[in-house]
Amino acid sequence: MWEAIESNRRRSRVLIVLMGVVLVTLGALIGATVGAAVGTATPEHEYTYPPRRAPVPRGVSPPQQGVFAALAADPGARAGAGWGALAAGAVCLLLWGLAVGRGESVLLSAANARRIEKSDAPQLWNVVEEMTIAAGLPRMPAVYIIDDAALNAFAVGYRPERAAVAVTSGLLKRLDRDELQGVVAHEIGHIRNADARFMTLAAVMMGTIALLAELFLRGLRHVGRGRRSSSRGGGQAAAILLLITIVFAILAPLAAQLLYFSCSRRREYLADASAARFTRYPAALASALEKIERQAQPAEMYKALAPLLIVNPLSGGLTGLWSTHPPTRERIRILRSMGDAGFAAYERAYRQTTGRRACIGARTLAAADTAPLREPPPRPVAEDAAQRARQVGELLDRVGNFVVIGCACGVRLKLPPGDRQTQVTCPRCGRTHAVPAAEALAIPAAAAAAVAPRQKAPPPMRYRRRGGGWESFKCGCGNPLQVGPAFSAPALRCSKCGARIEVVPPGAA
Amino acid sequence: MCPACGGPLIVVEFEGVEVDHCCACHGLWFDAGELDVLVSLGGGDAERLRAALAATPTERSGRRCLRCGRRLQTVAVGDAPSVQVERCRVGHGFWLDAGELDRVALAATGGAGTPEGRAVAAFLAELFRYRVGDSTKG
Known part of the structure; x- marks a missing residue:
């Protein structure tokens, strides 16, 4: 069933090799240019050059680069080419190592995603659970939520075991359960198809190429002022080399992106097909995509994450070659015209809609089973959008560790975590509220003194509950804590300082 | 952190x-769209408010956007006397100093002369009644 992934993998390998060639060539070109410049310039100009790497030791003989035959006579350029290529490779490896080791957390924290538990958003959690089972993943991915009104979602994870799915709060507010399921299934499809792994590597290479080109072009601007008078000896060859390098530094990032995007678009179709297979209800994903497409504002902060998201968040008419995602309308039309939920049906719909040939490998199609479409589920209770919005708002407060105080005049005051105020004044009615905090129990001074030297445990605290719902309060150390409706234990421990806090039920003496 | 005084938000x-x-x-920070909702809750015209707030910026403010950290830009809302409102360059929202809110609402709804303007200003003033210096009035 999953040979589609195989075919994608082959394609990806070719792509990675091509990108590697671009990367190394760029490094070599920059190295040669710098080498030539350092070799011919007077010593003081070495200091004006940006310290991208240590000055090239002269006399080292690297493998000769064919392109630079004209400059082969210049030892500085030759040494520079070798060192440049090496440096480019090293930077790429370093970034890749970082991405593999810490990539998920870096991406997630870049998007300001917060991890949630089942109790925070049971519906989302259940949907992820269902789709994990449908996809046959070894482990359920971690679930993250991003506080953003834009509608989007993405999946990360170098290995399926360490995968994570993140959705924005806007998505939770605006989509109903089936649509949410479609979107989650699409993201799980990415994880199942090992897209995140390839995307990480490709993104790192793309990033390295962009970084090197940018450094070089910026450095050029700085050095341009100081070097004008010093071009002497071999100046012409060096100038040609410089020109070639500049052109390449401008073109290389574009070429890398082009390669990258062409591959990521195929993966989107495949993830859509997988989502249809997992949910057996492609119309839900189509309707989610419609809602997402209609969203008013693009989320401009997501530029770096764009290839991972469910729809391309960047505005503008640059579709076609330049987009990471296929046109959303086309995806919707394909999903809507599927006869059943199998891969073969997706393939047929794809050919009909786009007029292009295969998007899923032939072997996959031969092995693929058909799956009947699921009936549109009955909607017993019309889900109230306002209610959903309120629930999501409460979820965000909880996940964001806000201390929430309801004022009698009808407004709710929310204190961000880390806020050290002990009381707040309501801006509407002027009432002053004490920020609920666990109060330290009065311990007789003598007993405290006797105990203190032996154990460093903080003094016991007590929090008196106000009702039976979700309540936020602060530990004595300032760390915000919550208790839910289901909390029944006599005490809890602060997650930060470890102090024990007794929780007194409402109404108890 | 308050962009104006560094106080707790x-x-x-x-x-x-x-x-x-x-x-x-x-001071008050309104994310994009929130001020519109408040003004329409008070019976005002959100369209008109949006148009007023979209005025050409006059200068760069020293304060920074709460969401993106970019410098805010100052726009003059309403005419004679206009209110200096600080706006995020990429549209994350608006910063209003204490007391500016009702004047913005007035400027956006036709001034204190119209019943509509008075209604919105009264609504917003009621919402953020308690301010520095007002505490004596209760």
């Missing part, structure tokens, strides 16, 4: 609209 939620409020200087 709290979120004040009213009818689903969340406004960041500085406890020290009583």
Whole structure:
């Protein structure tokens, strides 16, 4: 069933090799240019050059680069080419190592995603659970939520075991359960198809190429002022080399992106097909995509994450070659015209809609089973959008560790975590509220003194509950804590300082 | 952190609209769209407000956007006397100093002369009644 992934993998390998060639060539070109410049310039100009790497030791003989035959006579350029290529490779490896080791957390924290538990958003959690089972993943991915009104979602994870799915709060507010399921299934499809792994590597290479080109072009601007008078000896060859390098530094990032995007678009179709297979209800994903497409504002902060998201968040008419995602309308039309939920049906719909040939490998199609479409589920209770919005708002407060105080005049005051105020004044009615905090129990001074030297445990605290719902309060150390409706234990421990806090039920003496 | 005075900010939620409020200087931060909702809740014309707030910026402010950290730009809202409102360059929202809110509302709804303007200003003033210097009035 999953040979589609195989075919994608082959394609990806070719792509990675091509990108590697671009990367190394760029490094070599920059190295040669710098080498030539350092070799011919007077010593003081070495200091004006940006310290991208240590000055090239002269006399080292690297493998000769064919392109630079004209400059082969210049030892500085030759040494520079070798060192440049090496440096480019090293930077790429370093970034890749970082991405593999810490990539998920870096991406997630870049998007300001917060991890949630089942109790925070049971519906989302259940949907992820269902789709994990449908996809046959070894482990359920971690679930993250991003506080953003834009509608989007993405999946990360170098290995399926360490995968994570993140959705924005806007998505939770605006989509109903089936649509949410479609979107989650699409993201799980990415994880199942090992897209995140390839995307990480490709993104790192793309990033390295962009970084090197940018450094070089910026450095050029700085050095341009100081070097004008010093071009002497071999100046012409060096100038040609410089020109070639500049052109390449401008073109290389574009070429890398082009390669990258062409591959990521195929993966989107495949993830859509997988989502249809997992949910057996492609119309839900189509309707989610419609809602997402209609969203008013693009989320401009997501530029770096764009290839991972469910729809391309960047505005503008640059579709076609330049987009990471296929046109959303086309995806919707394909999903809507599927006869059943199998891969073969997706393939047929794809050919009909786009007029292009295969998007899923032939072997996959031969092995693929058909799956009947699921009936549109009955909607017993019309889900109230306002209610959903309120629930999501409460979820965000909880996940964001806000201390929430309801004022009698009808407004709710929310204190961000880390806020050290002990009381707040309501801006509407002027009432002053004490920020609920666990109060330290009065311990007789003598007993405290006797105990203190032996154990460093903080003094016991007590929090008196106000009702039976979700309540936020602060530990004595300032760390915000919550208790839910289901909390029944006599005490809890602060997650930060470890102090024990007794929780007194409402109404108890 | 308050962009104006560095004081602590709290979120004040009213009818689903969340406004960041500085406890020290009583300035207000409205995310994009929130001020529209508040003004329409008070019976004002959100379209007109949007148009007023979209005025060409006059200068760069020293304060920074709460969401993106970019410098805010100052725009003059309304005419004679106009209110200096600070706006995020990429549209994350607006910063209003204490007391500016009702004047913005007036400017956006036709001034204190019209019943509509008075209604919106009264609504917003009621919402953020408690400010520095007002505490004696209760």
